[in-house]
Amino acid sequence: MKGSLFLCLLAMACLSACTADDDSSFNRSSFPAGFLFGAGSSAYQYEGAAFEDGKGKNIWDHFVELFPDKVSDSSNGTVAVDFYHKYKDDVKLMKEMGLDSFRFSISWSRVLPYGSLRGGINTLGVEFYNNLIDELIANGIKPFVTLFHWDLPQALMDEYCGFLSPLIVNDFVDFANLCFKLFGDRVKYWVTLNAPNIATKYGYDDGKYAPGRCSPYAGNCTIGNSAYEPYVVAHHSLLCHAATVNLYRKEYQHSQNGVIGISVATDWNLPLDHKPANRRAASRSNDFVFGWILDPIVLGHYPKSMQDIVGHRLPKFTDEQVKLLKGSFDFLGLNYYTAYFASDADGCGPINQSYTCDMHANLSSLNSHGEPIGEPTCLSWLYVYPEGIQDLLSYVKEKYNNPPIIITENGMADANNKSSIEEACKDFQRIYYHKCHLSYLHKSIENGANVTGYYAWSFLDDFEWASGYTCRSGFHYVDFDTQKRYPKHSASWFRTSLNAHNQNESSDSMMIRINDEL
Numbered sequence: 177m178k179g180s181l182f183l184c185l186l187a188m189a190c191l192s193a194c195t196a197d198d199d200s201s202f203n204r205s206s207f208p209a210g211f212l213f214g215a216g217s218s219a220y221q222y223e224g225a226a227f228e229d230g231k232g233k234n235i236w237d238h239f240v241e242l243f244p245d246k247v248s249d250s251s252n253g254t255v256a257v258d259f260y261h262k263y264k265d266d267v268k269l270m271k272e273m274g275l276d277s278f279r280f281s282i283s284w285s286r287v288l289p290y291g292s293l294r295g296g297i298n299t300l301g302v303e304f305y306n307n308l309i310d311e312l313i314a315n316g317i318k319p320f321v322t323l324f325h326w327d328l329p330q331a332l333m334d335e336y337c338g339f340l341s342p343l344i345v346n347d348f349v350d351f352a353n354l355c356f357k358l359f360g361d362r363v364k365y366w367v368t369l370n371a372p373n374i375a376t377k378y379g380y381d382d383g384k385y386a387p388g389r390c391s392p393y394a395g396n397c398t399i400g401n402s403a404y405e406p407y408v409v410a411h412h413s414l415l416c417h418a419a420t421v422n423l424y425r426k427e428y429q430h431s432q433n434g435v436i437g438i439s440v441a442t443d444w445n446l447p448l449d450h451k452p453a454n455r456r457a458a459s460r461s462n463d464f465v466f467g468w469i470l471d472p473i474v475l476g477h478y479p480k481s482m483q484d485i486v487g488h489r490l491p492k493f494t495d496e497q498v499k500l501l502k503g504s505f506d507f508l509g510l511n512y513y514t515a516y517f518a519s520d521a522d523g524c525g526p527i528n529q530s531y532t533c534d535m536h537a538n539l540s541s542l543n544s545h546g547e548p549i550g551e552p553t554c555l556s557w558l559y560v561y562p563e564g565i566q567d568l569l570s571y572v573k574e575k576y577n578n579p580p581i582i583i584t585e586n587g588m589a590d591a592n593n594k595s596s597i598e599e600a601c602k603d604f605q606r607i608y609y610h611k612c613h614l615s616y617l618h619k620s621i622e623n624g625a626n627v628t629g630y631y632a633w634s635f636l637d638d639f640e641w642a643s644g645y646t647c648r649s650g651f652h653y654v655d656f657d658t659q660k661r662y663p664k665h666s667a668s669w670f671r672t673s674l675n676a677h678n679q680n681e682s683s684d685s686m687m688i689r690i691n692d693e694l
Contacts, residue, residue, distance in 0.1 A: 204674050206618060212318065212629035213674055214277035215270070215651060216585055218325035218370065220253045221638040223283060225260035229300040232289030234327040235338070239386035246384060246396075251644035257636050258659045260304065266661070267311045269652060270635065273667050274674040277318040279584065279631050280308070281325035281370065282359075284351055291329030292347045293354070302358055309362050320365040320631070322439065323352050323420070326375045326386070333387060339409040339416075348416040349423055356428045364434040367584065368420045371441040371511055372413040373469050380405040381531040384642050394530045402530035404489055411491040414472050418500040438473065439509030439584040442466045442572075444564035445518040445537075448544055453520035457537040461518045462571070464535040474576045476502035485523070485534050507628065509584035510572070512613075514550075514557065515564035517543055551605065554591040554647035555640075560605070562612035569620040569627065580626050586613055587633035589640065589647035597662055600653050606666040614673075632670070636661065 204213065220236045227233075240252035259266060270278055285291065286301035312319045328338050336343045352368070360366075375385065381402045383390035389400030417438050424436050443465065447458040463471070463479035471479045476498045482490060493501065516539040524533035541549050541559045550560040565586070572581065588609045594600035610632060621627050637650035645656055651667040654660075 208621065208628065210628070212277045212320075212582070212631075214275050214279055214318075214320060214629065214631040215273075215635035216279035216320075216631045216633050217259070217635055217638065218281045218322070218327075219283035219286070220256070220325070220327045221634075221640070222257050222259040222280070222636065223286075224254065224256040224258040226254040228260070229304070230286075230289055230298040231283065231301060232285035232291070232295075232298075233330040234283070234285045235330055235333050235386040236327050238330045238333070239388055243388055246388065247642055247644045248646045249644040251639065253639040256639045257654050257656075259636075262659065263308050264311055266636065267308075267315050267317065269661060269663070269667075270312075270317055271315045272671070273635075273651065273663075274671045275317055275635075277320045277365070277629070277631070278312055278635065279320040279322065279367075281322035281327075282355055283327055284324065285327065285329040285331075287354065288329065288351055289331070291332035291335075291351075293350050295331065297354070305359060309359055313362060318365065319359075319363050320367070321355070321359065321363045322367040322370050323355060324348070324368065324416075325370040326379075328387075338387070339412045340405060342412060342415070344412050345415050345419055349419045352420040353423060353427075356424060356432070360428050360432040360434060364432070366424065366434060366436040367439050367509055368417040368436065369413055370439045370509075370584075372410060372417075372438075373466060374441040376406050376409045376413065377531060378642075380409050391528075391530065393528045394532070402532075406531040407486060407490050410468060411493075414469065414501060415497060417473065418497065418504045421504040422500050435506035437505045437507040437509050437580075437582070438469070439511055440466050440469045442510045442512050442568055444512070444515040444561075444568045444571075445539060446515060446564075446567070448517040448519040448540075451520075454518065457520040458518040461516075461535050461537040461539060464531070464537075470508065470572075470576060472501050473504050474502070474508075474579065482534075485536065489529070505579070507580040507582050508572070508576075509582050510568065511585035511633075512565045512568055512583060513586065513588070513633075514541075514559050515561040515567075516541060517549060553605070554589040555643060558588055560588065560609055560612075562609070562616050565613050566616040566620045569617070569625040570623070573625050578624065578626050580628060582629040582631070583617065583627065584629075584631050585633040586610070586630065587649055589643070589649040592646050592648050597653055597655065600648070601662055601664040603664045603666045606651075606664070607669045610666065610670065611673075 226237055244250040282305055287298055289295060289298050309319045332338050332347060338344055378385035379387055380389050382395035383397035388397055390397040391400060391402040394402035421436050445458045445461040447454040460481045463481045467479040478490060518537045518539055521536055521538045523536050548559050552559055588606060590603055634649040636652045637648040637654040640647050640649060651664055653662040653664055
């Protein structure tokens with residue numbers, strides 16, 4: 177074992193040079209004062225206890241029952257990693273890892289089983305989140321709470337089709353208001369919605385995620401409209417966000433002294449080559465992927481490329497809605513994982529319209545010579561491209577006037593195929609992934625990007641949506657049969673990196689020292 181960790185990392189560094197910070201001499205003290213280092217989770221992927229203690233059914237509970245074949249191993253989050261029952265032990269692991277903060281989401285249907293105040297409040301659900309928040313604070317860990325991470329109460333889907341209806345705004349604000357009242361005295365970091373652009377694309381454009389809606393020509397769905405529904409759902413999601421931020425600022429922010437933002441999936445798209453058409457395709461795809469959400473809340477309107485292509489299918493904001501939307505954030509949460517090459521493409525024509533076709537771009541992990549953009553991972557869509565986080569932050573800084581940013585997700589996944597737990601815990605690629613991304617992040621901050629926090633995905637192995645349990649994303653290995661946790665080598669690396677006091681200690685020397693410890 178001695179020396180293998182350093183040699184493995186060195187070999188990978190040679191394959192995909194991590195050169196943002198040539199001396200790689202950063203640690204916690206290299207980042208701005210008060211910078212948060214945390215790890216993330218979400219309710220459906222972690223909690224389990226899907227039908228316990230009064231929790232209502234959500235659209236993912238429903239989706240995996242109806243379409244088990246849409247999850248790689250036909251699994252579900254009914255038990256997940258049983259965080260609902262094991263959170264106290266997990267918080268101890270967070271403390272041992274040296275986390276400043278833990279990001280989790282509140283299961284809407286655990287607090288409001290029927291989705292609205294009309295159906296009553298589940299006091300046992302409220303008790304769980306109160307206990308979790310108190311446990312985190314007692315261990316010196318700041319709670320960072322996402323109100324909505326894709327698990328809409330099924331009751332609201334049944335009642336009025338959820339985010340397809342403007343009625344969702346009032347129920348969402350009621351849910352948020354309840355959470356601010358119940359937990360806001362202790363929670364100082366709020367996210368309204370997690371990656372509404374991803375939930376919308378996969379839920380309503382190709383039907384791979386709950387609620388599994390799409391046109392038959394766009395995916396394997398029995399109901400839906402890929403030409404219209406993605407835009408309607410994203411529009412109502414933005415209105416939920418704006419109304420919630422307005423409520424928080426008017427009623428709670430002054431007394432509770434917290435901040436609120438939104439998390440957006442921001443995989444970076446770069447041109448396949450220098451051809452003008454492909455450069456325009458890269459710009460256009462960035463508009464469609466994350467400008468779709470960021471432009472309205474920063475600039476007050478959808479990207480012009482979307483307006484031009486989508487036309488009447490793209491909903492319009494009223495003047496009053498624009499006032500609520502524009503500037504409706506204290507920070508922008510960016511979820512960055514990977515990057516793609518973009519090349520120009522024709523649309524699908526007036527008959528087979530869809531959000532994906534409207535982009536008029538092909539996105540690929542391979543360049544024109546068939547070479548991957550970076551090292552592959554277990555997830556077919558995720559190749560390691562750390563340079564992308566610096567490109568992304570530079571773009572956001574310039575286009576959106578250098579807003580406050582928190583990296584709310586960044587991580588990769590290993591295949592769940594190792595011969596033993598001991599082998600699975602040797603997650604050298606994860607160490608390399610985070611080392612390089614933090615290096616490029618550090619350089620971005622030096623160049624003026626206003627980044628105040630970094631949340632790795634994920635604290636534990638979990639249910640990874642359409643990949644089920646075939647891929648492992650955590651710093652801690654979870655034996656899904658026994659629910660026992662085992663710290664991976666990356667957890668030790670993260671702890672050592674965060675707690676290193678010698679500013680002159682290089683990242684590579686930390687690798688050697690960790691190797692000696694192991």
